[in-house]
Amino acid sequence: MTNHTTRTYDAVSVGDKLPPLVIPITASLIVGGAIATRDYTPVHHDKAAAQAGGLPDIFMNILTSTALMGRFVTDWAGPDCTLKSSSIKLGAPNLPGFVMTITGEVKAMDAADGSVEVVVEGENDVWGTHMQGTVRVALPREA
Amino acid sequence: MTPEAKKDFEDRIQTYVGREISARKRGLDDVNKVMVRQWCEVMGDNNPVYTDEEFAARSSKGGLIAPPTMLQVWGMEGYSMANEPKEDLQRELHKIFDAQGYSGVLGTNCDLEFKRDLRPGDQVYAREVIESISEQKATSRGLGYFIETRTVFTDQSGEEVGNMKFRVLKFVPDQATQDAAAGAGESEKVAAPTRIHSPRGHDNAWWWEAVDQGKVLIQRCKSCQTLRHPPRPMCGECQSMEWDSIESALQGTVFSFTQIHYPKVPGYQYPLVCAVISLNEGTRLVANVVGCDPEDVTIGMPVKGVVEQVDEATMLPQFYPAG
Amino acid sequence: MTISVTDKTAIVGVGNTEFSKNSGVSELSLAVEAIRIALDDAGLKPGDVDGLCTFTMDSSDEIEVARALGCNDLTFYSRVPYGGGAATGTLHQAVMAVATGMATTVVCYRALNGRSGHRFSGGVSGDIITADAMHWGWYTPYGLMTPASWVAMFTQRYMHLSGCTRDALFEVAWTTRNHAANNPAAFFHNRTFDRAEYDSQKKICDPLTLYDCCQESDGGSAVVITTAERARDLRQPGVLVKGVAQCAARDMEQMTSFYREEIAAIPEMDIAAGQAYAQCGLTPDDIDAAVIYDAFTPIVLWQLESWGFCKYGEAADFVLDGGLRLDGRLPTNTHGGQLSEAYVHGINGIVEAARLVRGTSVNQPKKSVQHALVTSGVGVPTGGALLGAMT
Incomplete structure (x- = not known):
């Protein structure tokens, strides 16, 4: 992110679409994400453990998915925004070799606290919907 | 239990x-800053209020968060x-x-x-x-x-x-x-799926094989010349089982259509519009309408088709708005 | 028609299992439970049953059902194809068997784990390899592979020709939901919605959104048919079958009749309706209430036209005048329909139609219901039945 300006509440409208974010899923990202979130559950770094659980390979942990969902929205909103809440529902797992595309749309706005609600969906190219969720973020007003 | x-x-x-x-x-x-920076590195999150002390101090946050x-x-x-x-x-x-x-x-x-x-x-x-x-x-x-x-x-x-x-x-x-899962070998990757293909049998394989070659054919009764689609072994008009085919020019109009939203099936590209196309030859064909905003598709819209490769393993007729 | 079936047979017992999203039991278990409830309702015993009829799609074999229930010798068993098109088709079979003496007491049943087992929204993709896989092969490569997508294709064309808007679809969905809100057996008991909620639901296939689509359900339903004479001695007032018909019209495909001159039409239902009325001499004016197969909201509109309650293209006006409501011209889907009670492939609709004639629907209209219509699913070979009170 080179542009460090923050979007203002008044510059946003319901129905605005966020620029899609394409994330190649690699074993490195899955393991790195698991460790960076201190999630050492074996299925996120040990292929044999993942296979015992019924999947062909290690898969992304929910904390990494949540992190990517938050990043997707703050990349768009800018550094002066304030995250208020996030809610994620996982679908198909993200495995190495997949490509996930994250899309989002402004679904609601609350003038009282200057917050906007972004509905986010992450879809991988192999198994479909990986995550669906909502991120609420407060934006500054026009100066 | x-x-x-x-x-x-x-x-x-x-x-x-x-x-x-x-x-x-x-x-x-x-x-602590160490864990935050490492987390940002992996997640690809370059928000400066997490890692750039100077920027954060000047921002509305008044310091790193x-x-x-x-x-x-x-x-x-x-x-x-x-x-x-x-x-x-x-x-x-x-x-x-x-x-x-x-x-x-x-x-x-x-x-x-x-x-x-x-x-x-x-x-x-x-x-x-x-x-x-x-x-x-x-x-x-x-x-x-x-x-x-x-x-x-x-x-x-x-x-x-x-x-x-x-x-x-x-x-x-x-x-x-x-x-x-356990049988998946070390080197095997889960492959990206393609569209679901039609099974091919006596009555339809020739049609799909022509599509693989870039052509859409229309079955024609040899006896009474009636065109028919989808292919069938007998002519419903004269009961002849002799047939040949003509190649469609793939020009026609949208007879009806629907944009598919849910469920999204892996291997298909969305937005996805399916339509019944009335071909100028007189038969109809179900195919996709592409090359325009799905909101702009209307009944009666003239379209021109072309057989295209839509994924690694699939050739299909796709119709574009015709000027 | 040389042999008349009118008034020869009657529905004497009806039964539904609990409807749920996860029955936790086998489909066979649901089937025999529904049949037992229907037999209890009639005051009959499994040993009285000598005929069974279900859908080709049903997983519970007749003889397994007979054995589990403890039926006696069966002299009639039969199945009807084409999904929900078979709903009143099973009644058609039972009536012919009983009216001709091939059997005396026939049970029509359908039981499915339609949510916890195979789901219809999964479509015809992938693992289903059947004789008609080649037929689906003309559509699946393009992504047209669910019942909603096929119905949407007809709906778009119908709206284009008739000027019908989503206002009419909303009225169908809203009316049936209100009926379900009052039905303790329905999924949507006590849960109504308004236009804003309807409009905010996710898109399925344009122009259909979530509330235009029925419930994927686990459940079983059964109805018992016997001779009109015998019906007089049983526990419940018999419900006469006045007319019953089915039709596969020229040049149709299963759910994808895209090649007929006009596709925004269901000629097979027009023909079945004409036959059923002709059998008994009733006219649309004689019909007091209806259960109209509602896997999706727009298909209710087309059937109102087929059965002569309004002219082609005028069903939207009919429903927007409140025609389907309890105080309207034709109180319809008073149980909540498959949109809001449960999707048991239309056999729960026959159960409700019989209750309407008995006067025991949870939403019994104030007016007297002498005759009720019940229909099968459309887009496929289909049909319907006209039921009447015993005098």
């Missing part, structure tokens, strides 16, 4: 609802999860599920609420409670139960900084998928 055994099991797991998994406990690491979605990270157990997870109430409950065959575990939902930004030096305390256990559900992973826990995060002064609802599915792993 007999109905009685199931009831005993469900009564037993329900006794865990409302109980505390862990009392308010301080995280192993306080909020931790990424809010790291909230749960500060209370994680760490490396012991891989080997000997600590024995707590949650483990105890999971073991009851494991004993009944519900050995699979999957995080399915996480709702986070952030009350204030955390800064380096902040201490994070967590208190976790089992909030509810669902009825048995049939899920795509197998039969199982959802366990919902609620964690309240507080700081060094006891103020709430945020909270979390976390839901896991405890399920019976499907033996067939387990076997298939």
